[in-house]
Amino acid sequence: MNQETKNCKNCKKDFTIESEDFNFYEKIQVPPPTWCTKCRQLRRYAWRNERTLYRRNCDLCGKSTVTIYSPNKPYKVYCNPCWWGDDWDFSSHGKDFDFFKTFFEQFAELQREVPRMALLNKNSVNSEYTNHSGENKNTYLSFSAFDDENVMYGSFIFKSRDCMDCNRIQEKGERLYETIDSRKCYQCQYGIFLRDCSSCFYCYDCHGCNDCFMSSNLRNKSYVFRNKQYTREEYLKKMKDIELSSFIVREGLNKEFTNLIEQDAIHRYVASERNINSIGSLLYDCKNVAKSFELYNAENCKYIYGSTDIKDCMDCYHLGFNSELCYEIQGAVRLSNCKFCHLCYDNMNITYCDTCQNSQNLFGCVSVKKGDYMIFNKKYLKADYEILKDKIIEHMKKTGEYGEFFSPQISPVCYNETQGNFYMPMTKEEVLAKGWHWEENVPGTFSKETILAGAIPDKIVDVPNTYLNEIFSCIDCLKNYNITKNELLFYRKENIPFPRRCPNCRYKRRFDLRPKRELWHRQCVCNKENHGHEGNCQKEFETCYSPDEVIKVYCESCYNKEVY
Ligand SMILES: [Zn+2]
Ligand SMILES: [Zn+2]
Ligand SMILES: [Zn+2]
Ligand SMILES: [Zn+2]
Ligand SMILES: [Zn+2]
Known part of the structure; x- marks a missing residue:
């Protein structure tokens, strides 16, 4: 088919469906989209509460648990041990499909009945405050973290240890602080696009370097200070004069680093490496990839955001680890031939499912743990399943629902709790006008600080252990925050001043420094x-x-x- 111009149902702007897109839609048997590329991503954002965490009592055992669902949300929420346990049966919530109602209307009813997992955090030890994560040890307030140990306040961190306040470590990060998009780095602080570097501070786009300071675009260099080459002795002498443990000094260095990036550094038109025939930003080891962002090791993919190790997929957000033939997915790993799914790990042939795990052949299910041939959580014989599934798809084509990801109207989280709030911010009025939802009681307190920011010692050596029991107030947003013991040990070991900003403002700062998901x-x-x-x-x-x-x-x- 030739390319076609359509008018987006959401933003009412014209958009193009390219000819090769039609081949994919045909292959997976879905009608072409009615929302433009940007709005399709917006719709997936509206489902991803990655980092707004609450405490709420488990609706089965009654114990307090960390969850992405605020206490006022109308769902049954089970703590992870209860959700995975044998004391409840997802198939007891099975429903017959009603052809006089819409699919989404009935799906929303099912969502309100079946218990939800408090958050997605699989096979981890002592990592209660991690979400969309798995296989971690002693990891704290980190999101999209896999195979990590002792990682704090991280986002998209793989196979790393002893790192704090970093965004995107592809692999083997160790002793990193405030780095963005790094790979195989050791003991670096405030770095962007670093590869195979060690002991680099405030460096931008450097590969194979060690002991460099406030420099950009270096390859295989040592002892470069403010973009000038020195001998080892000269470099060490210069570094000695920079008091890295002082908050005042660091604030100055941050400004200098921003100026370096804006005025001196050269920016390759896109930050991407080792790709074949691929268009997008922050692509690594990709082949035949188009219009995608932050994608590692992928082949034949288009309109993908923040994913890794996938093949033959379109329109996915945070999909990973050997997934193939997927369309319109948010927050999933190890999927094969799946469409329109949210928070689903380890599945095959599932369509329109929410929070389903280790299953195959599901249609319109919620919180199925290990199921086969189920529709609306009800079990069928294989032949009956196929007939009913096709009948529902025909019904959904008539109602205009088939081919569309779940509407934000039935998202179990509110827009201001989601990543949409960072990537495509909307005001409360705009959100409500669309019939989407807004959370009034987001977590956090104000004015409860027991120590004023101005009273915190400039240097980390002067910060006492008693600070573990104090409450602080962020100098940017005024929100209260506290620190953990591991965190204090890290600051002392790495010579980092005590933070004056809350974890969210620190995340926001890194977020603003990264390239946007747009071309x-x-x-x-x-x-x-x-x-x-x-x-x-x-x-x-x-x-x-x-x-x-x-x-x-x-x-x-x-x-x-x-x-x-
Ligand atoms: Zn649009
Ligand atoms: Zn429980
Ligand atoms: Zn030139
Ligand atoms: Zn040129
Ligand atoms: Zn703040």
């Missing part, structure tokens, strides 16, 4: 004389840096001439 058309800004172009380079490209960002965005060839 803009732009021209290379290089005007170097020895590059073979006269005056400005004329190359154009799709870049993750918006034209409003007045920074040095270079095409591949100019970047390579300057950096390698």
